[in-house]
Amino acid sequence: MLSVEGLVAGYGGTEILRGLTMTVEPGEIVAVLGSNGVGKTTLNKVLSGIVPAGAGQVRFAGEVITGASPQAIVDLGLIHVPEGRKIFPNMTVRENLVLGSYRRARGNRAANLERVFETFPRLRERDRQSAGTLSGGEQQMLAIGRGLMGEPRLLILDEPSLGLSPLLVEEMFQLIRRLNADGLAIMLVEQNVMQSLDVASRAFILENGIFALHGQASELAAAPDLRRAYLGM
Structure with a gap:
């Protein structure tokens, strides 16, 4: 459904994303995880047409959307729920x-x-x-x-648990499961690593503009490098 190949992007002369490659399949939850400042929101903005790509290609539902307007991207069914709600x-x-x-x-x-x-x-x-x-x-x-x-075909959720109480965070992840159970593909962009890995089928760990780790979510949850980096274990 979504294919990103060699994506490079940034602001002015500063390169934030340095050659990202990833996919999201129909009906799948894919998590993009990382701490503040590693490029998660920049990735979302490029996919949504708000920030231009410097290099690489983005395809959605078989169409190249690199350089497409935000309106055209929404028309195709790629819908982005931004960080901070923006109501x-x-x-x-x-x-x-x-x-x-x-x-x-x-x-x-x-x-x-x-x-x-x-x-x-x-x-x-x-x-x-x-x-x-x-x-x-x-x-x-x-x-x-x-x-x-x-009626999104792919819903990008940018930090949906940010600022919520632990009880509401749990409710939010239950909601993500329910939406996906109805067939909705979701790209979950989060700092909440372990709960995201629990709901996702695959995950990409973003560090300094590159994917430092990627693979099946269950395997990444047990990866020593990830546990040391995010859980101090």
Whole structure:
């Protein structure tokens, strides 16, 4: 579904991504893991068309999208839920959700809105409430719900557990499992290493702009190098 080959990108004269190669297959959860500042968000922005690639190629659903506009990429069904939620705080929950279908799936808006409310009952309860007055966990639900409104073929989740309580983090990973069980391919970009490896089938460990490790998630979870780097073991 998604194929990245030799991807190089950065800002100005600073190279952040240094030749990344990876794939995401249909119906798969792939985790991209790493600490702050290693290039995770830059990768997401390149895939979404926000930051241009300096070299390499990105294909999605058989089409080359390197250099495509963000609008064209959304139209194809690659939808990015950004780090920090990026909701519109002065708009209502419902208005935020409706914006998720602005480019894609507009004809299915009512059905998709009902589906989001079934997935997130708390959003139904607050559908006329200003989004900025929601709790952090509710805002994350809203950001994901907005992404689902566009009927994604691949959903990129950028740090969905960031800033949440341990209980809400657990709920977030359970949600990711449920969405994937319905057939949705997910690229999970996280600092939460072990819980991400628990839900993903494959994973890529990003360090200083390159993939230092990659493979089956279960194997990486037991890898001594990863456990030393992230768990101090």
